[in-house]
Amino acid sequence: MHNFTPYSALIGGALIGLAAALMLLLSGRIAGVSGIVGSLLRPAWGDWGWRLAFVAGLVVAPLLVQWATDKPVSINIDSNLAVLVSAGLLVGFGTSLGSGCTSGHGVCGISRLSPRSILATVVFMAAGAATVYVMRHVVG
Amino acid sequence: MRSVVIAFIAGTLFGLGLTISRMIDPAKVLGFLDVAGEWDASLALVMVAALVVMSLAYRLAAGRSAPFFAEKFQVPTRRDITSRLVGGAALFGIGWGLVGLCPGPAISGLGLGLPQLAQFVLAMLAGMAIHRFWFLRKGSH
Structure with missing residues (x-):
């Protein structure tokens, strides 16, 4: 596992946990990204401000890191447009139908031992691993 | 206004976590999902650290009747296992495995100027909208 980066993973994970903890303890909200974004598509006007602010924070963060470290944040995608x-x-349809993604089910749901979130996380991790297996080791 | 400031700070911390842990890079995420290849366990540690912090937060929340700056906790209470939950998670997992992007990292990287991220996020929003109109027409949710 020469790609294994345990320290940055633990620090980054703790920051994600801290972000979710602040949302819960200060605003009483779940920091599930698919839920926060998905509800922007609904006409509940009074509810838009904090959702847009959360999204703005998400987008600003890697720009802050680039500015502070003076190095580009590397993102590697080799998929074509169709894929x-x-x-x-x-991802959009599935997270809406399944009421959550990696943050909502994986972090916020599992930490309160929600049976729905535990099952959803097992299912999407297994489906993701199966898809990568087919793409890299069967088709690829 | 306070909820907007809190959400901006939380979103920024969340994005910093994704960037520092490198989960913002789909190649890193695919390395975790590729259990038959050169497996990279980093994402598991991201989850563990986030879960430890968030578990403590639920402990603190359990001792309070309301959050500090809002009237009530809005935490999901459903416990029923449905075909929508399982089917939705499976479809999401397939999409996640195809590119290595889930909603958080995809949106967080939008300011970095990669057209692929914008294309993915537009399709993701379309997927959410399709779900919404599909169930509106069926008159249920």
């Missing part, structure tokens, strides 16, 4: 669009549709 990107298919994946985006599946």
